[in-house]
Amino acid sequence: MSARDDILAAVRAALADATPEPSPVVSPVGVVPNDLVGLFAERVADYRAVVERCSVADLPARVAAALPPGARVVVPSGLGLDVPGQVVDTGLSSAELDALDAVVTRAALGIAETGTIVLDHGPDQGRRAISLVPDVHVCIVTEDQVVADVPDAMGRLDPSRALTWISGPSATSDIELDRVEGVHGPRTLQVLVVR
Amino acid sequence: MTGTFVGMPAFPVAAREALGDTQLRHNLAHATGVIRAKRAAVVGEVDNWEDLRLAGAAVKERALTDLATHLEELERMLVAHGATVHWARDAAEANAIVVGIAQGHGVDEVVKVKSMVTQEIDLNGALAAAGIAAWETDLAELIVQLGGDLPSHILVPAIHRNRAEVREIFLREMGGAGRPAPADLTDEPAMLAAAARAHLREKFLRAKVGVSGANFAVSETGTLVVVESEGNGRMCLTLPEVLVSVVGIEKVVPTWAELDPLLRLLPRSSTGERMNPYTSTWSGVTPGDGPQEVHVVLLDNGRTRALADSVGRQALRCIRCSACLNVCPVYERTGGHAYGSVYPGPIGAILNPLMQGTGDKQVDSLPYASSLCGACFEVCPVRIDIPEVLVHLRSKVVDAHRSDTVPSAEAVAMKGVAWTFSDARRLARAERASGVAGRVMKRMFGVTLPGGRAASGKLPGPDGGWTSARDLPAPPAESFRAWWQRVGRLGRQGGGES
Amino acid sequence: MGSMRVALMVTCVNDAMFPETGKAVVTLLRRLGVDVEFPAAQTCCAQPMVNTGYLDEAVPVVRTFVDAFAGFDAIVTPSGSCAGSARHQHGIVARRTGDAGLAAAVAETSPKVFELTEFLVDVLGVVDVGAYFPHRVTYHPTCHSLRMLGVGDRPRRLLEAVRGIRLAELPSAEECCGFGGTFALKNADTSIAMGADKARHVRSTGAEVMVAGDNSCLMHVGGILSRQRSGVRVMHLAEILASTEDAPLGAVVGGGR
Known part of the structure; x- marks a missing residue:
């Protein structure tokens, strides 16, 4: 017998006494905050990310201000915004990405309770590598993209797409459980919440 | 370079030695104290935490009680999304599959996401035997690997090391494995993390093959999930051309929506955060994004043995958060090495005997390595009644000796x-x-x-x-x-x- | 409590090693108007066998237990651990035998078992039991009463109502003392390491007396405190609650220790 058949047979034999439960488990409700966007901003900031709220009109200036002076900035093809120093991603190699200073993307949604942004890597967010290799990530979230809690996010996301959930800058607590921001992912995360 | 747990003495003997290790006692008391306080704070702010625990337990229980159906669905969906699915009965089979894939691409190195299952099967040892270097990229795993040490905690494998020890290891060993640590390295955690970033960056950028485990595998959608903090996981999952994920068969979650309670339970229980910095989910190959050759190895290695134990089965619900280690008064004093396994602490005291069976003196000593105080059950996000399983396993150890000609x-x-x-x-x-x-x-x-x-x-x-x-x-x-x-x-x- | 038949489940440890605790429960319950009985056929709750893995050996002991306590309305015990064993483990032992009669008997007795503070607060509805104990005391919530039974703040409320008492908060109170039954012998080094930390916390409170609801835990920590010549005494909660101004501790039923 193949390993596959052996394992499946062993599983069935082991569960001879078990009764399968056909219906999915209903998730407990998430939080329902009074001020959705306010909570989102507060929770993102808790991770020592930089959070700013601005209008659509102010967005280009805020993005420019968020970037290091003279930075070379990778952007996805569908960002819908002109960024100073931008390099539109056309399949840059890892080494080429490593030579750039920052990245600007949009997001699929934001989760208020956990201060999380989720990327589904659509055209305004780009493939996964571009928001990972550069050291500064500026992420634009619109207010109507912010949901209350994780269960609300699950219902809106498409699992057939690759997803990246980001809660603050890269961090570690591996040395004496002392939290340090900034390891392999972007060491600076700036979230711009647009009205 | 790595150590081995093979030949470890029974728990009481190993514990006695650990109890006399002043540095270990101090490091552990500090670290477990910090993480306990963090967990308590973020769990305390969730009103319906007990409902979440019940839901988390129910999701994993539902996955386990119809595991064959879910595994077949997982395989089907992975294949539909362009992944190649392999099955491995044991460590040797799993290792041979991964080594074979690496050799097929002619590489002499792979980059690894922190993964309990690849430690369990000693994949690094198998790769090394084939002349392939496996670079651990999680900071704590890096500390353990460079130090020629053994992991002592599920979440923070180098929890037994303090900052001064980490600095010494980096200064001494980094040069031999790649980019050396800066000569002026201090013991500031931020500077140590920066040294790891610089050391590993060149490996991330050039590696052709990445190896990971998975925290969850959604059968309905063929989605694998990796939960991490540092971004090393994202690097390994995204930059290489080839990705191999070794996944224990118990990692299955039936539906996408049922991931929800688990994603809410795990970070608060594990690192004491509302959400961990990075969670990656992917379903097979994503055209034009990330590895274009994706393999998934579904591993048994004793899991069906544990599944056959109707009392012990609940241990397979474990989502490897380590909350039980952090609250365990025995673990806090003896550390993880005394358990003689990559799975230490209360969960290790039941998982190892369940997966390996009784009959080995070291494994048989594990169910007794507990005062049955119940702190582990209280914090377990998927409600594994560890004390109940410990007592059950003690009875299996005793029963296995009932026909001894000379009773103890x-x-x-x-x-x-x-x-x-x-x-x-x-x-x-x-x-x-x-x-x-x-x-x-x-x-x-x-x-x-x-x-x-x-x-x-x-x-x-x-x-x-x-x-x-x-x-x-x-x-x-x-x-x-x-x-x-x-x-x-x-x-x-x-x-x-x- | 007129028609209620109440049995004292004294526990094997108290019977053989700490009879003063059993006497204190009798004194206390009589003072509160409960005509407690001591079914002489009782022996042990079988926890020593169950927790060490000897489930077959536990079977006759559980049978003895259900026979001894059959017919009582409430079974009161000065031990969180033994109450937990009766409530949570007897069913496991009975199921293993496949003996439906034993399982039915266990299902009948198990829910009637009350740890002393549960019986006082929930069944009798008293918090002030009229006790007097003018000493500095620190309370250790034992693991099984805290986590297996969930006695919560009942012991604390009872202690707070004791006249003259000065309660000192025990640091890391909810952490296990390291007794754990045969764990104390099979893993003596770890057990002692845990007990030494508990003793250190007790001493840091400046209390004269460490009190708890389980004499087995107290024997362990008390043994360490004594070996250290700390001068701190350990006492079962029942003995403090039995103590009054007229009959201070040392003059409870049956005389002092």
């Missing part, structure tokens, strides 16, 4: 005690004898307890296990039962007959 001293004693406790008249006789023994003890080893009661100091012989560090009250001259018969019953309202 303990088995003889337990039979004697049970015989005495099966009849109150026998117990009364034993108590009269202990009263006599008490008078002898008082004379020979006498000390006085605070409050005035006679006691025994250090006793010679087999009872020394108790009196080596604890005085023992002398048995009283009169048992309660004898007192009741003589005096106590007379005070009853009806005149004392019962």
Whole structure:
């Protein structure tokens, strides 16, 4: 017998006494905050990310201000915004990405309770590598993209797409459980919440 | 370069050595104290935490009770999304599959996401034997690997090391594995993390093959999930051309929506955060994004053995958060190495015997490495009743020895005690004898307890296990039962007959 | 409590080693108007066998237990651990035998077992039991009463109502003392390491007396405190609750220790 058949047979034999439960488990409700966007901003900031709220009109200036002076900035093809120093991603190699200073993307949604942004890597967010290799990530979230809690996010996301959930800058607590921001992912995360 | 748990002594022996390690005791007391406080704070802010625990347990239970169906669906969906699915009965088969894939691409190195399952099967050892370097990229795993050390915690494998030790390891070993640590390296955690970033960056950028585990595998959608903090996971999952994920068969979650309670439970229980910095989910190959060749190895390696134990099965619900380690008073004092496995602490004390079976002295000692205080069950996000399983496994260890031709001293004693406790008249006789023994003890080893009661100091012989560090009250001259018969019953309202 | 038949389940450890605790329960319950009985056929709850893995050996002991306590309305015990064993483990032992009669008997007795503070607060509805104990005391919540039974703040409320008492908060109170039954012998080094930390916390409170609801845990920590010549005494909660101004501790039923 193949390993596959052996394992499946062993599983069935082991569960001879078990009764399968056909219906999915209903998730407990998430939080329902009074001020959705306010909570989102507060929770993102808790991770020592930089959070700013601005209008659509102010967005280009805020993005420019968020970037290091003279930075070379990778952007996805569908960002819908002109960024100073931008390099539109056309399949840059890892080494080429490593030579750039920052990245600007949009997001699929934001989760208020956990201060999380989720990327589904659509055209305004780009493939996964571009928001990972550069050291500064500026992420634009619109207010109507912010949901209350994780269960609300699950219902809106498409699992057939690759997803990246980001809660603050890269961090570690591996040395004496002392939290340090900034390891392999972007060491600076700036979230711009647009009205 | 890495150590091995093979040949570890039984828990009490390994624990004795660990208890005398001053640095270990200090490092662990500090680290577990910090993480306990963090967890308590973020769990405390969730109103319906107990509902979440119930839901998390129910999701994993649902996955396990119909595991074959879910595994077949997972395979089908992975293949539909362009992944190649492999099945491995044991460590050797899984290792051979991964080594074969790496060799097929002619590489001499792979980058690895922190993964418990690849430690369990010693994949790094198998790759090394084939001339392939496996670079651990999680900071704690890097510390363990560079130090030629063994992991001692599920979440923070280098929890037994403090910052000064980490600095020394980096200064001494990084140069031999790649980019050296800066000469002016201090023991500031931020600077140590920066050294790891610089050291590993070149490996991320050039690696052709990445190896990961998975925290969850959604059968409905063929989605794998990796939960992490540093971004090393994202690097390994995204930059290489080829990705191999080794996944224990118990990682299945039936539907996408049922991930929800688990994603809410895991970070708060594990790192004590509302959400971990990065969670990656992917379903097979994503065209134009990330590895275009994706393999998934579904591993048994003792899981079906655990599944067949109707009491122990619940241990397969484990989502490897380590909350049980962090609250365990035994773990806090002995550290993880004493458990002789990559799965230490309370969960290791049940998972190892469940997956490996009884009969090995070291494994058989694990269910006894607990005072049954219940702190582990209280914090477990998927409600694994670890004390219940520990007691159940103790009975399996005992039962495995029932046909021994020469029973152990303990088995003889337990039979004697049970015989005495099966009849109150026998117990009364034993108590009269202990009263006599008490008078002898008082004379020979006498000390006085605070409050005035006679006691025994250090006793010679087999009872020394108790009196080596604890005085023992002398048995009283009169048992309660004898007192009741003589005096106590007379005070009853009806005149004392019962 | 007129028609209620109440049994004292004294526990094997208290019977053979700490009879004063059993006497204190009798004194206390009588003072509160409960005509407690001591079924002489009782022996042990079987926890020593169950927790060491000797489930077959536990079977006759559980049979003895259900026979001894059959017919009582409430079974009161000065031990969180033994109450937990009766409530949570007897069913496991009975199921293993496949004996439906034993399982039914266990299902009948198990829910009637009350740890002393549960019985006082929940069944009798008292918090102030009229006790007097003018000493500095620190309370250790034992693991099984805390986590297996969930006695919560009942012991604390009872202690707070004791006249003259000065309660000192025990640091890391909810951490296990390291007794754990045969764990104390099989893993003596780890057990002592845990007990030494508990003793250190007790001493840091400046209390004269460490109190708890389980004499087995107290024997362990008390043994360490005595070996250290700390001068701190350990006492079962029942003995403090039994103590009054007229009959202070040392003059409870049956005389002092």
